[in-house]
Amino acid sequence: MSHKIYTFDELRDLFIKYSEKKIITAQPSGLYEPVNYIMGLTGKKIRPVVCLMVANVFDENLDHALPLAYSIEMFHNFTLVHDDIMDNASVRRSKPTVHVKYGANSAILSGDLMMIKSYEHLINCCSDNDLKFTILQLFTDTAVKVCEGQQYDMEFETAENITLSDYMQMIELKTAVLLGGAFKSGAVIGNCSDKDADHFYDYGLNLGLAFQVQDDFLDIYGNPDVFGKKPGGDIIQKKKTFLYLKAMELTEDKEKLKMLYNSDNLPEQEKIDKVLSIYDHLNIRQATEAKMNELTAKAETHLNSILVPEENLAVIKQLQKSLLERIN
Amino acid sequence: MSHKIYTFDELRDLFIKYSEKKIITAQPSGLYEPVNYIMGLTGKKIRPVVCLMVANVFDENLDHALPLAYSIEMFHNFTLVHDDIMDNASVRRSKPTVHVKYGANSAILSGDLMMIKSYEHLINCCSDNDLKFTILQLFTDTAVKVCEGQQYDMEFETAENITLSDYMQMIELKTAVLLGGAFKSGAVIGNCSDKDADHFYDYGLNLGLAFQVQDDFLDIYGNPDVFGKKPGGDIIQKKKTFLYLKAMELTEDKEKLKMLYNSDNLPEQEKIDKVLSIYDHLNIRQATEAKMNELTAKAETHLNSILVPEENLAVIKQLQKSLLERIN
Numbered sequence: 117m118s119h120k121i122y123t124f125d126e127l128r129d130l131f132i133k134y135s136e137k138k139i140i141t142a143q144p145s146g147l148y149e150p151v152n153y154i155m156g157l158t159g160k161k162i163r164p165v166v167c168l169m170v171a172n173v174f175d176e177n178l179d180h181a182l183p184l185a186y187s188i189e190m191f192h193n194f195t196l197v198h199d200d201i202m203d204n205a206s207v208r209r210s211k212p213t214v215h216v217k218y219g220a221n222s223a224i225l226s227g228d229l230m231m232i233k234s235y236e237h238l239i240n241c242c243s244d245n246d247l248k249f250t251i252l253q254l255f256t257d258t259a260v261k262v263c264e265g266q267q268y269d270m271e272f273e274t275a276e277n278i279t280l281s282d283y284m285q286m287i288e289l290k291t292a293v294l295l296g297g298a299f300k301s302g303a304v305i306g307n308c309s310d311k312d313a314d315h316f317y318d319y320g321l322n323l324g325l326a327f328q329v330q331d332d333f334l335d336i337y338g339n340p341d342v343f344g345k346k347p348g349g350d351i352i353q354k355k356k357t358f359l360y361l362k363a364m365e366l367t368e369d370k371e372k373l374k375m376l377y378n379s380d381n382l383p384e385q386e387k388i389d390k391v392l393s394i395y396d397h398l399n400i401r402q403a404t405e406a407k408m409n410e411l412t413a414k415a416e417t418h419l420n421s422i423l424v425p426e427e428n429l430a431v432i433k434q435l436q437k438s439l440l441e442r443i444n
Numbered sequence: 445m446s447h448k449i450y451t452f453d454e455l456r457d458l459f460i461k462y463s464e465k466k467i468i469t470a471q472p473s474g475l476y477e478p479v480n481y482i483m484g485l486t487g488k489k490i491r492p493v494v495c496l497m498v499a500n501v502f503d504e505n506l507d508h509a510l511p512l513a514y515s516i517e518m519f520h521n522f523t524l525v526h527d528d529i530m531d532n533a534s535v536r537r538s539k540p541t542v543h544v545k546y547g548a549n550s551a552i553l554s555g556d557l558m559m560i561k562s563y564e565h566l567i568n569c570c571s572d573n574d575l576k577f578t579i580l581q582l583f584t585d586t587a588v589k590v591c592e593g594q595q596y597d598m599e600f601e602t603a604e605n606i607t608l609s610d611y612m613q614m615i616e617l618k619t620a621v622l623l624g625g626a627f628k629s630g631a632v633i634g635n636c637s638d639k640d641a642d643h644f645y646d647y648g649l650n651l652g653l654a655f656q657v658q659d660d661f662l663d664i665y666g667n668p669d670v671f672g673k674k675p676g677g678d679i680i681q682k683k684k685t686f687l688y689l690k691a692m693e694l695t696e697d698k699e700k701l702k703m704l705y706n707s708d709n710l711p712e713q714e715k716i717d718k719v720l721s722i723y724d725h726l727n728i729r730q731a732t733e734a735k736m737n738e739l740t741a742k743a744e745t746h747l748n749s750i751l752v753p754e755e756n757l758a759v760i761k762q763l764q765k766s767l768l769e770r771i772n
Contacts (some may be wrong), residue, residue, distance in 0.1 A: 245574050256563050
């Protein structure tokens with residue numbers, strides 16, 4: 117190993133220290149306070165750490181990767197602030213959402229500011245304009261897709277006849293592309309080859325998809341002691357999850373499942389049990405596990421194609437394990 | 445004259461033709477339709493034409509300036525879409541605002557998309573990354589300031605003790621910097637010297653300030669036949685205009701003017717007449733004209749410092765005249 121490879125926790129600490137120096141003290145405080153508030157909430161910081169982690173595969177010095185990681189985190193938080201208004205969500209990371217704390221107008225405008233600031237951090241990350249333009253293209257393509265994903269997500273709530281492939285496209289756009297982008301941006305700032313940068317992208321994308329499908333899986337089959345909530349919340353909220361859409365694809369009585377899933381007059385536990393019994397009958401658990409395995413295998417094929425010393429990828433493999441091991 | 449200099453109308457036509465090719469047909473249509481709607485509304489298109497006009501000072505070929513002009517127009521429209529939500533405005537360019545037509549969530553998300561797309565058009569305007577980087581810095585700085593200006597504008601509605609200098613700062617941030625940025629971006633894409641590019645910026649900035657002060661002036665002293673609305677609308681809406689704040693600065697009985705301006709129980713015309721009588725007593729008309737003249741003179745000093753053949757600036761001088769001649 118030619119240089120130090122940091123662990124996830126070390127990178128997260130580095131990132132948090134860097135973030136603390138980025139608190140905005142400018143005026144008007146009514147614009148900047150909501151930005152400092154959301155950026156200061158404790159979160160997993162997976163996306164910025166991923167960017168640093170990949171940059172670290174190629175270089176011990178992370179001076180150029182840190183502002184880039186910060187840009188990605190700020191973009192992600194901008195989407196959270198605006199999505200929370202659209203979804204009428206009142207809690208984020210156990211705290212009031214920005215629009216609840218500061219009002220919808222502040223949340224719109226401070227979100228806009230964060231979007232612009234995420235570009236500002238990006239264009240100041242280093243002095244190599246050609247390299248920055250590659251990242252700018254990636255960042256902008258990704259941002260467009262994230263908006264498209266949010267639009268599909270909003271439309272899906274009321275839309276009829278959503279298919280499993282619609283769903284996979286939606287989660288790809290809404291969340292997986294940003295993870296792919298975080299991986300690839302770290303590769304680009306690390307001066308990686310185009311081919312390997314694309315492998316990092318596809319690795320992150322498939323990992324993101326697997327993680328999202330797992331999220332749906334855990335809502336039903338997760339260990340409540342580990343997962344921290346009662347199984348079946350998605351069923352009560354009538355969420356069009358991978359499991360429901362897979363069941364709709366497989367069942368011979370689509371009308372029956374649809375009516376049951378959208379019914380409001382059954383006791384909650386009875387509704388959950390009835391849906392679960394259909395899932396069991398259709399082997400939805402196995403089908404979902406198969407999908408997660410397929411996506412994970414696809415991700416790994418990309419990671420294994422990258423031409424760097426294997427030991428430099430060890431922390432990435434460990435991160436993957438920690439992201440995808442919540443099933444057991 | 446070494447190359448063709450286009451008129452305002454010719455540039456506007458060029459821009460509109462270019463815009464028609466930029467209509468987005470991508471999916472999801474729920475995201476892109478509001479963008480096409482607002483971008484398709486008839487408007488003066490001053491900012492994009494300004495960008496083209498300055499680029500045309502240096503070059504007949506506007507291939508690189510057109511996407512840049514489009515980026516500026518899209519950014520401007522993004523701010524309109526979000527500001528209209530915040531201001532609860534229902535009409536824009538004689539048509540329903542985006543949030544009225546498509547709902548607030550669509551207006552937020554499609555506005556976000558426009559912000560990102562404005563960066564996309566910018567980073568694809570030409571292949572010179574160093575030059576684009578200069579424009580990106582300018583664009584991003586300007587965008588941050590526009591958000592700050594909108595925040596101040598919202599705060600001013602309820603804030604006490606706003607001064608004239610607060611007001612000048614607010615209109616500079618909210619609107620004048622974008623006009624300055626439009627002028628400067630045209631200069632940068634035209635490969636102008638840094639010094640002259642800054643003169644273009646300061647010219648546009650001061651022109652923008654003069655235009656905003658004129659807007660307040662016309663609400664009271666404009667010819668209703670020309671201006672198209674009854675005088676005194678700002679007084680009825682209790683808007684903290686240049687005129688009101690100048691009067692507050694000059695009057696010896698601030699409480700009296702403040703109470704009158706914020707009163708709701710007088711008949712509209714009586715309230716307007718009473719405020720006007722105070723304005724007359726304090727020579728507010730003359731003070732406002734003096735400010736407009738001062739700003740215009742400052743603008744002209746910058747324009748006259750620019751080292752290009754005078755005839756290349758003729759259309760810009762004509763534009764200035766048409767923007768500032770509504771007073772008479």
